[in-house]
Amino acid sequence: MDGIEAADPEGPGPAAIEGPYLLNLHGETWDAHLDRAARWLAHVITAQTAFRNALEIAVPKVEEPNIRQFLSEILDRARRHEEVAHRLPRTIGREAAEGTRGLAGVVMDVARRALDAVEGLAGGARGNWKDLHHLLMLNLDAMGAFAIAEQLGLALAHHELRDLAFDVEAEKSTDQLILKELMLEMAAVSILYGERV
Amino acid sequence: MQPQMTRVSMDALKDLPTPVRRRVDAADVWVPEGYEVEPVVAGLSFPCALCFDEDGTLFFAEGGSTWPTRPYMTPRIWRMAPGRAPEVFAVEDLGGPRGMAVRGGYLYVSLKGGYNMRVTRHDLRTRERIVLVDGIPSGGWHEPGGPIFGPHDGMMYFGQGSVGLQGVVVPEGFTVDLAKHPHAHDVPGQDVTLTGNTVWARDPRLPFPYYAETGPFQPFGTPVTRGQVVKGELKCNSAVWRSRPDGSELELLAWGIRNPFGLAFGEDGHLYATDNDFEEKGERSIGEDPDRIWRIKNARVPPGEVKEPEWFGYPDLCGDGLPVWHDLHRPIRGKAAEPFLENPPPWAGPAVFLFPPHTALGKLTFSRSDAFGFRGHAFVCQFGTYAPLNTNREAALGRGFQVVRCDIAAGAGEPFLRNRAPGPASGTPGSGGIERPVDCAFSPDGKSLYVLDFGNNTANRSYVVAYAHTGVIWRVTRR
Numbered sequence: 117m118d119g120i121e122a123a124d125p126e127g128p129g130p131a132a133i134e135g136p137y138l139l140n141l142h143g144e145t146w147d148a149h150l151d152r153a154a155r156w157l158a159h160v161i162t163a164q165t166a167f168r169n170a171l172e173i174a175v176p177k178v179e180e181p182n183i184r185q186f187l188s189e190i191l192d193r194a195r196r197h198e199e200v201a202h203r204l205p206r207t208i209g210r211e212a213a214e215g216t217r218g219l220a221g222v223v224m225d226v227a228r229r230a231l232d233a234v235e236g237l238a239g240g241a242r243g244n245w246k247d248l249h250h251l252l253m254l255n256l257d258a259m260g261a262f263a264i265a266e267q268l269g270l271a272l273a274h275h276e277l278r279d280l281a282f283d284v285e286a287e288k289s290t291d292q293l294i295l296k297e298l299m300l301e302m303a304a305v306s307i308l309y310g311e312r313v
Numbered sequence: 314m315q316p317q318m319t320r321v322s323m324d325a326l327k328d329l330p331t332p333v334r335r336r337v338d339a340a341d342v343w344v345p346e347g348y349e350v351e352p353v354v355a356g357l358s359f360p361c362a363l364c365f366d367e368d369g370t371l372f373f374a375e376g377g378s379t380w381p382t383r384p385y386m387t388p389r390i391w392r393m394a395p396g397r398a399p400e401v402f403a404v405e406d407l408g409g410p411r412g413m414a415v416r417g418g419y420l421y422v423s424l425k426g427g428y429n430m431r432v433t434r435h436d437l438r439t440r441e442r443i444v445l446v447d448g449i450p451s452g453g454w455h456e457p458g459g460p461i462f463g464p465h466d467g468m469m470y471f472g473q474g475s476v477g478l479q480g481v482v483v484p485e486g487f488t489v490d491l492a493k494h495p496h497a498h499d500v501p502g503q504d505v506t507l508t509g510n511t512v513w514a515r516d517p518r519l520p521f522p523y524y525a526e527t528g529p530f531q532p533f534g535t536p537v538t539r540g541q542v543v544k545g546e547l548k549c550n551s552a553v554w555r556s557r558p559d560g561s562e563l564e565l566l567a568w569g570i571r572n573p574f575g576l577a578f579g580e581d582g583h584l585y586a587t588d589n590d591f592e593e594k595g596e597r598s599i600g601e602d603p604d605r606i607w608r609i610k611n612a613r614v615p616p617g618e619v620k621e622p623e624w625f626g627y628p629d630l631c632g633d634g635l636p637v638w639h640d641l642h643r644p645i646r647g648k649a650a651e652p653f654l655e656n657p658p659p660w661a662g663p664a665v666f667l668f669p670p671h672t673a674l675g676k677l678t679f680s681r682s683d684a685f686g687f688r689g690h691a692f693v694c695q696f697g698t699y700a701p702l703n704t705n706r707e708a709a710l711g712r713g714f715q716v717v718r719c720d721i722a723a724g725a726g727e728p729f730l731r732n733r734a735p736g737p738a739s740g741t742p743g744s745g746g747i748e749r750p751v752d753c754a755f756s757p758d759g760k761s762l763y764v765l766d767f768g769n770n771t772a773n774r775s776y777v778v779a780y781a782h783t784g785v786i787w788r789v790t791r792r
Contacts (some may be wrong), residue, residue: 136337137399139356141782145317146330206666272359273331273769273780297519300754 153268154210160265160281161201161212162219163258168194170254175249178313183298187251190291197258197284204265207277243311245306248299255295259288316389318354318399325743326355333769334738334783338745340550342787343733346391347686350730350789353763354399355450357784358386361597362422362676363765366415369395371756372402373765373786374422377409379779380770382490385433386781387663390422403435408490411457411574412676412752416558421445423471425459428494430457430473430550432560445560446471449702452494454478454486458553458573458586465582468616469560472553472573472586475499477595480637480653482533487517488776489782502549502568505530506655509539511598512648530629540655551627553586554610555616566611567661569624573607575676580689581723585641585665586610587674587693588625590632591650593704597637598647600704603665604674605632606693606721623661629654634662639669646705665721666691671698672713675751682759685791691719692729692762694750697737699772711736716750718762730764730789739769748783762789 140146171191178184205212262285269278298313305311326337354373361376370392377388381501388409392402408425415421420435428450436566451457476497480486490498495518507529507724515522516534530536553570553576567586568740577588586609587629590602626634631642637650638738668674675694680687697713702707714732732738732746739748752765768783 133321135322136326137354138319138325139354139782140317141329141331141356142317142319142321142325143330148314162777177580256362270778271384271386271781273333274782275333275784278778 124226149272150208153208153272154205154212155266156261156268157201157205157208157210158212159163160204160258160261161198163254163261164194164198164201166219166260167251167254168198170247170251174244174251177244177247183302183313186294186298190294193287193291197262197288199251200280200284201262204277204280207280208274243301243306243312245299245311248295248302248313252292252295252299255288255292258294259285262288263281315433316387316401318391318587319725320398323352323752326352328421329355331356331780331782333771333780336738336743336745337785339787341733341738341741341744341746342730343728344730344789348789350787353480353788354391354393355785356782357786358456358781359779360765360767360784360786361409361411361751362413362787363754363763364415365397365754365757365763367582367757369757370415371763372413372415372420373399374405374409374413375784376425377405378407378425379409379767381777382493384781390420403440408451412459412461413736414460414462414469416462419558420459421469421558423460424458426451428452428497432457432460432469432471433789434559445469446556446563446761448548449473449532450467450476450497450500450548451474451499451639452490453499454489454491455572455589457552457572458653459576461576461578462558463509463584463612464578465613466555466616467558467748468555469558470553470555470576470584470612472570472576473550474546474552474570474572474574475627476496477529477628479591479599479650481512481527481529481597482531483512483527483595483597484514484517484533485592486533489523497563498532498535499530499551500549501530501543502547502552502565503545503624503658505543505545505657506545507537507539507541508652508655509537509541510651510653511536514596518615540565552622553584555612556617559587561640562617564616564619565622566619567607567609567623567625569627569630569658569661570607571627575674575694577677577679577691578612578643579679579691580681582613584609585677585691585721587677588632588664589674590636590670591642593644593706594647594702596648596748597650598644599650600642600644600706601668601670602631602642603633603664604636604668604672604695606666606674606677607662607720608665610661621658624658625661627686629657630662631746632662632667633658659691664721666724666726668695668717668726669709669712671700671709673697673699677751678755678762680751680755680759680762682755684757684760685762687718689720689722691721692753693717693719693726693766694753696749696751696767702772705774711740714747714749716753730787737769739771747785747787760790763787764789
């Protein structure tokens with residue numbers, strides 16, 4: 117109304133109000149939102165389980181003691197993050213869908229195949245260095261899943277969901293830096309000399 | 314999925330499914346004696362703008378990608394005709410609506426955009442949408458202002474704030490739009506010669522946070538040299554323009570306004586712009602910069618006859634006209650600022666109204682109605698501080714979160730709408746009051762003031778988050 121002439125006291129009034137309006141917050145609509153969010157939260161469990169599984173396979177094969185320690189610490193966190201992933205659906209009053217753990221192996225295999233396809237079976241690298249690259253991809257996938265859970269928390273105005281997801285996302289972001297460093301540090305000796313990690 | 318807009322009882326607003334805003338209850342909101350307040354619409358996601366058509370139809374817009382930019386929610390423009398339920402009138406683009414005005418059968422909308430801010434026009438009858446103005450450099454920290462129409466000349470007035478947070482692009486920007494627009498930068502409205510001062514910061518774009526040097530009016534990571542001249546452009550930013558209603562005959566009125574988010578003509582015929590203070594953090598930290606309202610004198614110059622745009626101080630002056638490196642603006646956190654401009658234009662201040670730092674001015678409107686009262690006074694939304702993020706001074710923690718009535722001529726202001734408990738509703742457990750007033754407009758009969766409440770937008774020491782589905786429209790009426 118700025119920039120027009122003075123108001124006419126007899127002019128039209130605002131919209132008649134017979135009780136306020138509510139957008140997307142009444143029962144059925146909101147329940148549908150929560151159901152859709154819960155399906156994503158189930159995927160968070162799957163992605164995190166796949167990462168934890170891959171770590172459990174990779175860690176015993178690592179020979180370099182420092183790297184083994186770094187990965188063991190990441191595995192400890194991964195187990196804790198997986199527990200958080202299972203809590204996420206419950207924060208919005210839902211239970212995780214059945215079968216999420218079973219899908220984790222599929223996720224692992226898909227990631228490994230994608231990696232092999234991209235890298236031409238790791239471009240000549242030998243040994244278990246490839247595991248680091250695989251872990252990098254799986255953690256990125258799980259980290260993204262938690263980040264999206266955070267966005268759902270914000271969209272649903274649900275601070276508990278948002279906070280839980282964000283805290284994990286932040287720790288996984290740090291783990292991603294560690295994994296990337298290890299992968300890059302060891303790349304040259306793996307590719308040039310065929311050294312194991 | 315279609316949005317579901319449902320009429321409910323007032324009691325239903327006291328038991329909402331959104332944990333960060335369980336209640337919307339006018340009983341927790343204070344307005345002066347003789348006025349009453351009530352919620353009109355709740356559940357909006359990041360609303361930024363409302364306006365009225367002359368027939369009493371209310372338009373209001375959800376902002377899309379806002380503050381911060383995640384999560385994006387659908388940037389819908391709603392139309393609520395007298396006696397009818399709200400309906401979706403249009404859906405805008407990603408960097409969504411920030412301001413709206415109705416005139417002559419059209420709805421005019423300013424959009425934050427991506428790299429470029431735009432003004433669009435929607436035909437109220439056919440809903441045809443066209444872009445009137447494009448190419449205004451955006452993609453950074455600050456917002457479009459307007460559009461509004463001049464009561465004296467029928468021209469369209471609008472603005473666009475700066476890309477840089479502190480007169481230069483700094484890493485904080487990458488928590489908002491710069492993550493999507495890493496090449497965005499400020500553009501001056503007049504030729505400027507630079508001092509060569511730059512800021513050094515860690516580069517958030519690179520595999521490691523390597524060191525990077527950035528100068529003013531440059532993308533992040535681009536240094537400048539002493540004596541370097543940056544050409545002024547018509548399509549600059551931190552600026553206010555006018556054009557014909559079809560977007561033609563664009564004319565730059567003013568620049569150097571950090572965030573001209575609120576534009577309004579007073580009953581005195583002058584154009585006023587709200588503006589936000591610099592922040593006290595990071596690589597070019599500035600303390601105790603007051604929020605302010607500017608009077609843009611060039612708006613009184615006949616269209617096409619502006620000789621020089623006015624300059625209001627960005628990036629080198631605070632709202633009080635003192636340099637950002639002045640002792641009174643020395644920060645208690647972060648690195649103190651240095652001058653950027655070797656040859657600043659003459660300052661167009663002083664401000665007509667100064668507010669305490671970090672009240673975070675939103676939009677403003679003027680009462681033109683004896684029925685409502687306070688005719689000629691400005692009603693200014695104070696969105697509310699982002700402290701302790703943008704300053705760590707304890708005094709700033711509760712500032713804003715209200716609508717203030719200002720008698721600009723007398724230099725006096727006082728709260729007009731606020732919570733009974735200080736601060737936002739989310740700061741008081743169980744409160745159903747307001748969160749962050751962002752826009753306000755009077756109904757065409759002048760009897761009611763509608764206040765748009767952005768919703769829960771919480772800052773802590775490290776970052777800020779915004780929660781969808783928590784925006785509310787409030788109505789204040791004189792009894």
